[in-house]
Amino acid sequence: xIWCRYQLDGKTSFGIVEDGRVxxxxxxxxxxxxxxxxxxxxxxxxxxxxxxxxxxYAAGPNYRGHVEGMAARRGAPPSYPDRPxxxxxxxxxxxxxxxxxxxxxxxxxxxxxxxxxxxxIGKTARKVPVSEALDxxxxxxxxxxxxxxxxxxxxxxxxxxxxCDTWKPMGPWIVTDQDPKGFRIIVRHNGEVWEDFSSADQxxxxxxxxxxxxxxxxxxxxxxxWMGTEGADGDMVPGDTIEVEISGIGTLRNYVVAEG
Amino acid sequence: xIWCRYQLDGKTSFGIVEDGRVxxxxxxxxxxxxxxxxxxxxxxxxxxxxxxxxxxYAAGPNYRGHVEGMAARRGAPPSYPDRPxxxxxxxxxxxxxxxxxxxxxxxxxxxxxxxxxxxxIGKTARKVPVSEALDxxxxxxxxxxxxxxxxxxxxxxxxxxxxCDTWKPMGPWIVTDQDPKGFRIIVRHNGEVWEDFSSADQxxxxxxxxxxxxxxxxxxxxxxxWMGTEGADGDMVPGDTIEVEISGIGTLRNYVVAEG
Numbered sequence: 001x002i003w004c005r006y007q008l009d010g011k012t013s014f015g016i017v018e019d020g021r022v023x024x025x026x027x028x029x030x031x032x033x034x035x036x037x038x039x040x041x042x043x044x045x046x047x048x049x050x051x052x053x054x055x056x057y058a059a060g061p062n063y064r065g066h067v068e069g070m071a072a073r074r075g076a077p078p079s080y081p082d083r084p085x086x087x088x089x090x091x092x093x094x095x096x097x098x099x100x101x102x103x104x105x106x107x108x109x110x111x112x113x114x115x116x117x118x119x120x121i122g123k124t125a126r127k128v129p130v131s132e133a134l135d136x137x138x139x140x141x142x143x144x145x146x147x148x149x150x151x152x153x154x155x156x157x158x159x160x161x162x163x164c165d166t167w168k169p170m171g172p173w174i175v176t177d178q179d180p181k182g183f184r185i186i187v188r189h190n191g192e193v194w195e196d197f198s199s200a201d202q203x204x205x206x207x208x209x210x211x212x213x214x215x216x217x218x219x220x221x222x223x224x225x226w227m228g229t230e231g232a233d234g235d236m237v238p239g240d241t242i243e244v245e246i247s248g249i250g251t252l253r254n255y256v257v258a259e260g
Numbered sequence: 261x262i263w264c265r266y267q268l269d270g271k272t273s274f275g276i277v278e279d280g281r282v283x284x285x286x287x288x289x290x291x292x293x294x295x296x297x298x299x300x301x302x303x304x305x306x307x308x309x310x311x312x313x314x315x316x317y318a319a320g321p322n323y324r325g326h327v328e329g330m331a332a333r334r335g336a337p338p339s340y341p342d343r344p345x346x347x348x349x350x351x352x353x354x355x356x357x358x359x360x361x362x363x364x365x366x367x368x369x370x371x372x373x374x375x376x377x378x379x380x381i382g383k384t385a386r387k388v389p390v391s392e393a394l395d396x397x398x399x400x401x402x403x404x405x406x407x408x409x410x411x412x413x414x415x416x417x418x419x420x421x422x423x424c425d426t427w428k429p430m431g432p433w434i435v436t437d438q439d440p441k442g443f444r445i446i447v448r449h450n451g452e453v454w455e456d457f458s459s460a461d462q463x464x465x466x467x468x469x470x471x472x473x474x475x476x477x478x479x480x481x482x483x484x485x486w487m488g489t490e491g492a493d494g495d496m497v498p499g500d501t502i503e504v505e506i507s508g509i510g511t512l513r514n515y516v517v518a519e520g
Binding site: 085092 | 349350
């Protein structure tokens with residue numbers, strides 16, 4: 001099942017996507033909802049980020065190649081994490097597919113993409129064993145963890161380095177009933193493939209992250225967990241198009257623009 | 261004016277506090293509201309955290325004594341920040357006054373308080389000059405940034421070190437029309453004064469934080485910014501009572517309990 005959130009005639013709704021059309025839903029797929037008799041061509045609606053999460057978690061390093069690529073840039077040996085290290089991202093920085101990633105005026109460069117699998121929590125999770133973790137997942141979507149490397153490295157926190165307005169594209173929609181180890185994730189910069197990796201190569205899998213998080217911090221319906229990225233990509237500049245495609249989900253496409 | 265959020269007979273409302281009574285308000289003080297003709301004795305309602313913020317920002321080091329005290333513990337020279345360094349806290353970890361701070365079973369100790377002034381944003385702030393920053397403040401409340409030092413130092417992120425369930429007490433209410441430089445902040449552990457400091461001693465003041473944040477990330481009504489703490493306090497154990505009092509606001513009181 002494919003769930004989207006969209007705007008039409010100034011109204012925001014959840015919808016179910018099928019055969020190029022979206023059927024309007026009243027209510028919220030994570031609570032109570034009803035499927036209406038209103039249907040629209042997908043091309044006629046504006047897709048929004050498919051969820052506004054109360055908390056947006058981002059996995060710390062979760063692919064060996066990312067740890068190694070980032071370390072190589074710094075001229076340092078790779079430092080592999082010894083346990084899942086969740087961080088937070090600003091929910092206000094979330095935008096949807098086809099929206100603009102804005103580069104601030106004082107941003108000196110090295111704005112880079114990080115294609116990520118995004119896991120949407122469906123049921124409250126508190127001290128959940130690994131074997132039951134996936135029962136708490138509603139579905140999967142795509143995130144792009146836009147990062148400005150000089151700020152990320154110079155600042156004490158990732159505030160400017162990862163959380164400027166518009167720097168958290170997510171979408172295009174949420175797909176349910178998927179195997180989180182079976183995704184192929186491709187990052188394309190102006191059509192050129194920059195990364196092509198498998199969610200099976202995560203250091204810790206979705207089940208383990210949910211287990212570990214829920215041991216200390218209850219996860220609530222609508223919370224979203226971005227699962228980390230592979231590799232170390234290049235710089236984006238205004239005028240560029242960046243896409244993250246995940247097999248079985250779709251493509252998250254965004255455009256880099258100057259603040260101007 | 262004093263704004264609270266409270267529960268009575270299973271219903272959650274905003275209210276205005278005056279002379280030991282709370283007057284129920286319909287709607288939301290940050291948007292549209294109406295003052296009802298329903299009034300209750302404060303003692304008859306359960307106060308909740310006065311706001312559920314979309315984003316809970318926490319100032320990185322913002323008092324010299326905290327930088328120095330934490331550095332001394334590590335046996336390292338103090339490293340003063342060169343710019344405001346905002347971080348995030350989990351909005352799910354927020355509790356109200358008189359609620360329990362729960363120490364997880366596998367927590368080895370060194371759970372410590374950090375009394376903090378909390379600034380509640382009232383108006384959307386985007387690239388706000390310092391001189392206009394306070395126009396975007398709705399009011400002030402109190403936060404206690406509970407921190408587990410071994411996890412804070414060992415982990416890559418502050419997830420476990422600062423964001424376990426119940427570790428973000430906030431309250432008891434929001435007071436408007438205050439001078440953010442004029443607060444006296446007192447932390448009491450089982451009645452003993454652990455810290456007694458002034459908001460005038462912040463490295464960067466409220467105006468500067470709002471200006472800096474808003475240059476990169478738009479602040480929205482209801483967002484809350486915790487302004488950092490002074491000193492380096494001791495350990496709390498189950499059975500302890502921890503209070504943060506701020507002049508002109510009130511007292512945030514919480515009880516430390518074992519998970520059990």
